[in-house]
Amino acid sequence: MGWIIALIVGGIAGWLASMVMGRNASMGIVLNIVVGCIGSVIGNWLSGPLFGIRGSVQEFSLTGLIIAFVGAVVLLGIFNLVQRNRVH
Numbered sequence: 001m002g003w004i005i006a007l008i009v010g011g012i013a014g015w016l017a018s019m020v021m022g023r024n025a026s027m028g029i030v031l032n033i034v035v036g037c038i039g040s041v042i043g044n045w046l047s048g049p050l051f052g053i054r055g056s057v058q059e060f061s062l063t064g065l066i067i068a069f070v071g072a073v074v075l076l077g078i079f080n081l082v083q084r085n086r087v088h
Contacts, residue, residue: 005060010036013065017072021080035072040064043071 011029014036018024027035047053047067054067 006037006040007033009060009065010034010040010068012036013039013068013072016069017076020073021076023076023080035075036068039070039072039075040068041071042074043067043069046071046074 011033014027014032014034015024015029017035017039018027018032044054044067047070053063
């Protein structure tokens with residue numbers, strides 16, 4: 001059951017991050033889920049040592065959603081920088 005919740009929460013976090021970063025039109029549901037789940041890993045990696053906060057997308061919690069969202073925004077920001085440098 002944890003994986004189903006992780007897919008749902010990851011999808012929500014990825015979708016919200018794609019809207020904030022202006023990439024919503026170019027991303028589908030599968031990519032939103034992938035970005036949200038990878039964002040959760042990045043968010044936990046960043047928030048653990050810095051703030052001592054951990055959150056999991058495998059259990060529905062506001063903390064886990066926020067951490068996944070922040071990590072997804074960081075991931076999309078890095079992707080935007082790499083893509084911008086590749087185009088020029």
